[in-house]
Amino acid sequence: MDRQIKEILESKVQQCVRNDVELSEKMKRKKASLLSRDAEIIKAKATGKIIEQVEREDYSDIYYQAHFQYLIKQHKRFYIEEEVEKRKASFYKNSLISDDEVTDNLHSQSPDLELVTDESRDMETRTPYRYDRRKAVQYAERWWNDYNPAYKKFTDDCTNYISQCLHAGGAPMRGFPNRNSGWWYNNNNWSYSWSVAHALNLYLGTSKTGLRAKEVEDPRELQLGDVICYDFEGDGRFNHNTIVTGKDAYGYPLVNAHTYNSRMRYWAYEDSSAYTPNIQYKFYTIIDDY
Template identity: 65%
Template sequence: MRQLLQDLFDKRVNQFVSDKRSKKLFFPKAETKQACLANRSAEIVKVKAAGKIIEESVEDEFQTIKYQAHYQYLIKQNGILYMEEEMEDRLAKFYKNALVMDEEIRPILESENDPETELNHLDLEDHTERLSYAYDRLKAVQYAERWWNSYNPAYKKFQNDCTNFISQCLKAGGAPMRGYPKRDAGWWLQSNNWSYSWAVAHSLRLYLSNSKIGLRAKEVSSPDLLKLGDVICYDFEGDGRFNHNTLVTGKDANGMPLVNAHTYNSRMRYWAYEDSSAYTPNIKYKFYSIIDE
């Protein structure tokens, strides 16, 4: 099975650097990614792919492999090179060693860390006192780089881990927690309990929009106004419920954000997520710049 998986990767890598005029691609994602890069005057000049088998089974002459793919894209844009990386869980099936199915196992965007009832507001405990801190953007980015593809054992891991990861990055940057033990108040994590804003994408978006003490942010109108360590929130369906968050960890040659994230584990990914399987034409974004004390 490992040889079957290796052959699969070899074909896939070739597609990312194949003739862009090709009408039929073995790996459709390659076409989407190439088109998104072309819109930014960028291109993939080299791809590396590695796979790790998670589960495998054989029944009659059918072979099934659940695997994790790790892609590294060397991207060139206006003479500047940078490396983008992403992880993807996939399921492949073979019949008599011939590939019959290979598809992404899409991450679950709603999970056990979501509140049972829809949160339309948070109790922000808007007191007059100020929790003083200095936001260290470099430390937040360093944390995002260290843990983008793994999980800090000091923290609980969620099935939908994107907001938990961003909260960890913000805390690494010095943001103070507040509101314990009320789950609908402030932004905090303690032992096996946490505020909704710590782990739920929509709740963190509400918190960043409204907090007046401690961790605070201002919404800006466009992504190019963001700095390293700032946050982007995503509403993939455009239904008003935000379901993903990322942290700005770099800028491309045009000064646009590159981001790190969990759930869709990725680093230095272009902020718009147009190459994501979760992307829809209705997607909406919120751009938050963390207020430096």
């Protein structure tokens, strides 16, 4: 089955670098987004790793992890975008009948919650800090497709990963042990804002001390190490977060993320399987406290 998966990926790579009528809707949106930015895929590479194989008479399902690398050219600039997908290839008598992305848990489902803060207490324990954007980005690059064993790995890991990046940049924790309060991780316990996408969005929009952020209107105002929150359905519940790790030729953010691990991905997520025309964004730039 390794050979079949390799052949599937080779076919997808060829589709990526030419205008192929068989392109998936996701890849069509990706190419349209690139075209609107005067960018194009110059070269693509893909590798696969089989996760599970399920056999039943003449049928077999192969669950595998596909790691795509795209060399993007935009004017005279080049950069590499990377993305990891979980996919399912189905065969009948060793002939491929379907190959689809597995979209379960594509983005986090936020529980109903209301963050509670005690600012008077927080001010008493205030710890001045200066956010080290370089260290935050270094951490984001080191762990974009891996998991730091010092932290719990979540099925929906996007916000946990962003929180780790922020903490690596020096953002101080506060609120322990109240899970509804502040932003913190302690041994095998953590605040909702540490691990839940909507909760981190609420926290960044309201925090007055410790880790704080300012909302801006234009994504080009963001700096490296800043955060973008995504509400894919446009229903007011934010369900994904990314961290800015680069900029394209026009100054728009390129981002890293977990859950469906990606690196240097264009911020708008128009090529995501979770994307809808109703998508809403919030752009947060991290504020120093000193």
